[in-house]
Amino acid sequence: MVQAKQYREDLYFLEDERVRQFLLLGPQEALLLDTGFPDSHIGRLVEELAGGRPVRVAMTHGDPDHTGGLGTFGECWMHRGDWPMVDSGLQLHPLAEGDVLTCGGWRLEVIEIPGHTPGSVAFFDPARRLLFPGDSVQQGGPIYLFGSHRNLDRYIWPGRPGWTCFCPATTAAPSAPTISPKTWRMPKPCGQASCRGKNTRPCPAPPTRAAGPRFITQNNP
Numbered sequence: 001m002v003q004a005k006q007y008r009e010d011l012y013f014l015e016d017e018r019v020r021q022f023l024l025l026g027p028q029e030a031l032l033l034d035t036g037f038p039d040s041h042i043g044r045l046v047e048e049l050a051g052g053r054p055v056r057v058a059m060t061h062g063d064p065d066h067t068g069g070l071g072t073f074g075e076c077w078m079h080r081g082d083w084p085m086v087d088s089g090l091q092l093h094p095l096a097e098g099d100v101l102t103c104g105g106w107r108l109e110v111i112e113i114p115g116h117t118p119g120s121v122a123f124f125d126p127a128r129r130l131l132f133p134g135d136s137v138q139q140g141g142p143i144y145l146f147g148s149h150r151n152l153d154r155y156i157w158p159g160r161p162g163w164t165c166f167c168p169a170t171t172a173a174p175s176a177p178t179i180s181p182k183t184w185r186m187p188k189p190c191g192q193a194s195c196r197g198k199n200t201r202p203c204p205a206p207p208t209r210a211a212g213p214r215f216i217t218q219n220n221p
Contacts, residue, residue: 062084
């Protein structure tokens with residue numbers, strides 16, 4: 001049975017002792033992150049907590065223990081990499097690195113963390129210093145990276161633009177990496193054609209993307 005635990009005035013944890021979902025509340029709408037197992041039957045509790053507000057759903061990834069309740073809502077925002085993992089009858093809206101989901105005072109930046117699934121993402125609110133990472137970041141627990149759609153290399157090396165390639169072929173050791181909370185980027189690539197370490201693989205090229213974030217609001221999917 002799913003139980004609601006209020007973390008703060010505008011945030012509920014929804015727990016069934018297996019997985020956890022999050023309900024964010026704004027003055028005019030609510031935003032649900034993940035939907036649990038099919039037998040979690042999360043819809044009624046979400047409707048009660050939302051108090052008549054329309055509810056949008058955003059997914060950290062497409063595993064069935066997180067997408068099981070999607071049928072109740074009929075549509076969601078999800079990274080395209082995980083679309084093949086869910087019911088084709090759902091209305092799906094794309095998420096990508098740099099998108100911003102808004103809900104009242106919430107401003108969730110989308111961060112791609114592929115590996116656990118091809119389209120795993122985290123949602124980060126810089127002002128509240130809260131990260132909702134799905135199954136891709138854990139504290140005191142395992143991160144499952146075995147199975148048909150898991151990819152350990154992608155998890156270790158997601159290929160973000162500007163990240164350093166720690167390549168032994170470089171003449172000088174790179175400086176210690178630093179991650180800016182504002183950009184989530186590391187220093188420039190080493191420029192080598194391939195990584196010549198124990199596991200050889202190409203240095204990834206930065207993905208192309210239009211300048212500026214895409215804001216996803218209730219009226220602008």
